Amino acid sequence: MTGFDSHLFEGRTVVVTGAGRGIGAAVAAAFLHCGASVIAHAGRDLSHAEGDLLSRVPSAARSRLVLLTEDLAAPDGGAQLADQVLARTGVIDVLVNNAGTMGGRIRAGEETAETYDHVLDLNIRSVVALTGCLLPALRASEQASIVNTVSISARAGGSAGSALYAGTKAFVSGWTKTLAKELAPDGIRVNAVSPGTIMTDFHRRYSTPEKLEATAAAIPLKRLGMADDCAPAYVFLAAGSLSGYVTGQVLEVNGGQLMP
16 A cells, blocks of 8 residues: 555554445555554454455554454444443544444335344444543544544435435434534544445445446546545544644545535
């Protein structure tokens, strides 16, 4: 991975959720390349991290990586993960809330209590709980930043069957802006990255090849995004030296798919 300042986050601690694969893995690896110590939530287990995240991390940086597991779709998952993080550090410089799910294509009127709770617990409840529990550690940093992952669907709406997912991401988008106002007096900046259609396991599971091909053709840059296309946006928003006067913003990374 090239293009990153290897000293940008030297001596700083970064927490990334949903870092076992896809965008989260690329983000965690980017911060490691920038010299950070990274506490990476790899999911419910380490199965994905062994194939995606660890393949991105050079052996010299492994000593700065801590892998944690937790089911963030469980009602108390956010608080449980926070306990694990705080057992390892009392100061957090960057929190990246990236973990999320669509839980399958759920058409309007076909929602069940189980599917509703699963999507909302992971995409909203765990994000709010984890952030709240980690605020003392973020306040202990001299230049703390929170970067949340939302989605193009938060603003443009999603395709059929993704209403719950799009709705949760719209919540996180609004929550990001409100939190930015509330935490500004503490010196904590809060922003979000809004990926477009990124070619990860997420879309391999929930979108057909025909749909992805049609989407790519309609994007001005004529291709789907990759996880590595997103990582620099997180680094930018997290670095006070690069974006110290930026807070409450949602940065769209979509190849021109949406131009607000």
